[in-house]
Amino acid sequence: MEYRKLGQTELEVSVLGYGASPLGNEFEEIDVREGERAVHMAVDCGINVFDTSPYYGRTLSEERLGRALGTRRKNIVLATKCGRYDIDKFDFSAGRVRSSVDESLRRLRTDYVDLFQMHDIEFVDREQVLNEALPVARELQRAGKCRYVGITGLPLGILQDVADRGSVDSILSYARYNLMVDDLDTMLRPFCQERGIGLINASPLHLRILTDRGAPDWHLASDAVKEAGARIADLCRQRGADVAQVALKYCYDYPHTASVLVGMSKSRHVEANLKTFGFEEREGLLDEIREIVEPVRNQVWPSGLPENQDPR
Numbered sequence: 001m002e003y004r005k006l007g008q009t010e011l012e013v014s015v016l017g018y019g020a021s022p023l024g025n026e027f028e029e030i031d032v033r034e035g036e037r038a039v040h041m042a043v044d045c046g047i048n049v050f051d052t053s054p055y056y057g058r059t060l061s062e063e064r065l066g067r068a069l070g071t072r073r074k075n076i077v078l079a080t081k082c083g084r085y086d087i088d089k090f091d092f093s094a095g096r097v098r099s100s101v102d103e104s105l106r107r108l109r110t111d112y113v114d115l116f117q118m119h120d121i122e123f124v125d126r127e128q129v130l131n132e133a134l135p136v137a138r139e140l141q142r143a144g145k146c147r148y149v150g151i152t153g154l155p156l157g158i159l160q161d162v163a164d165r166g167s168v169d170s171i172l173s174y175a176r177y178n179l180m181v182d183d184l185d186t187m188l189r190p191f192c193q194e195r196g197i198g199l200i201n202a203s204p205l206h207l208r209i210l211t212d213r214g215a216p217d218w219h220l221a222s223d224a225v226k227e228a229g230a231r232i233a234d235l236c237r238q239r240g241a242d243v244a245q246v247a248l249k250y251c252y253d254y255p256h257t258a259s260v261l262v263g264m265s266k267s268r269h270v271e272a273n274l275k276t277f278g279f280e281e282r283e284g285l286l287d288e289i290r291e292i293v294e295p296v297r298n299q300v301w302p303s304g305l306p307e308n309q310d311p312r
Contacts, residue, residue: 024057122304
């Protein structure tokens with residue numbers, strides 16, 4: 001396992017991170033015992049970043065992750081979030097941020113988290129994030145309830161603006177650096193490098209578009225993007241490769257993000273994602289994928305308030 005420093009923090013994080021949203025039945029009902037085995041296997045194999053949220057499974061992910069980690073919590077970098085609690089329920093007020101961390105700590109069976117993140121900040125007035133949520137998060141840091149503070153979201157502009165005007169240690173960006181979208185490298189990465197802010201890349205499979213099963217029904221991408229993803233999967237099969245492995249390896253090899261978060265709920269998921277480190281790209285495959293992607297490259301869907309969208 002390769003480890004990278006998360007910005008200017010003291011955290012050395014595994015390049016492959018454990019996305020714990022599936023533990024909360026976010027995509028399907030899981031076998032709880034198998035989920036615990038997956039967590040244990042991940043720790044045993046050197047994965048040390050575990051990312052969850054009270055939103056995932058409406059607290060179920062935190063509860064299951066806390067139970068699975070047990071006494072092994074001290075060996076990992078534990079990240080959770082606040083501010084988002086349901087599909088359309090957001091609260092970044094000072095009081096709710098304070099109560100949220102205490103609720104998460106109880107569910108996670110720990111007295112602190114390593115990274116406390118404001119979840120999907122594009123859905124609310126950014127001024128509340130800047131003037132209430134982040135200052136309270138720093139208070140919680142001084143109180144020892146979290147070691148570092150971060151923000152998460154889909155649009156890149158608001159992430160940079162809040163990080164520029166506020167105080168954050170990390171940014172978790174999802175679906176903005178993978179085989180189909182790479183504007184994180186030009187829109188956010190230079191800023192983060194200059195400021196020493198750690199970058200975490202989530203959804204390297206573009207929310208399951210870059211899998212053999214293809215995009216789920218709830219995916220918000222355009223039909224053209226979904227069709228391009230299906231063509232990429234077909235091409236990989238023809239070349240004797242698994243599209244998910246190609247997509248993951250592409251993200252692992254990008255040196256400017258500290259960790260790549262992948263959702264896992266089964267031991268075989270952990271095993272497959274670890275094997276991807278040894279995957280060797282078929283000659284010319286990435287060039288062929290780029291040709292397929294070019295007409296829809298960097299097309300993303302809207303997320304959050306209109307004023308928080310990236311300009312098109």
